Amino acid sequence: MLKIEHIGIAVHDLEEAEKLYEKLLGSPSYKREEVESEKVVTSFFRSGPNKVELLAATEESSAIHKYLEKKGEGIHHIAFAVENIRAEMARLKAEGFTLLNDEPKPGADNKLICFVHPKGTRGVLIELCQERPHPQ
Secondary structure: OOEEEEEEEEOOOHHHHHHHHHHHHOOOOOEEEEEHHHOEEEEEEEEOOEEEEEEEEOOOOOHHHHHHHHHOOEEEEEEEEOOOHHHHHHHHHHOOOOEOOOOOEEEOOOEEEEEEOHHHOOOOOEEEEEEOOOOO
16 A cells, blocks of 8 residues: 545535535645445545545435444545555455455546455445546
């Protein structure tokens, strides 16, 4: 794993959360994006070299909606940048971790993503992120 890519924070109201984080971090969100496969809309902020991702559900069937119902707003996951997501997935499986998806899938911010089940990571949901090549 190369570095922490971002910290994901689940929120009920994206617009209100964006206002709060604009004040907190002293700068506006640089990107808002809907990820249909995850049934979420995301908003990204930079703080120095670090990123914060706000996540709000677009449907009641989304994992974020279920998370908010169960645990309320707060840190949802920590994402790590990886160079080769398939190789990292294979390595983690070999180490005994349970992955929540068998293949990488498209995520926000031009990434391929995969989640590691929190039962094997002391309750922390881990996301693997690999930069996708930009279309030419």
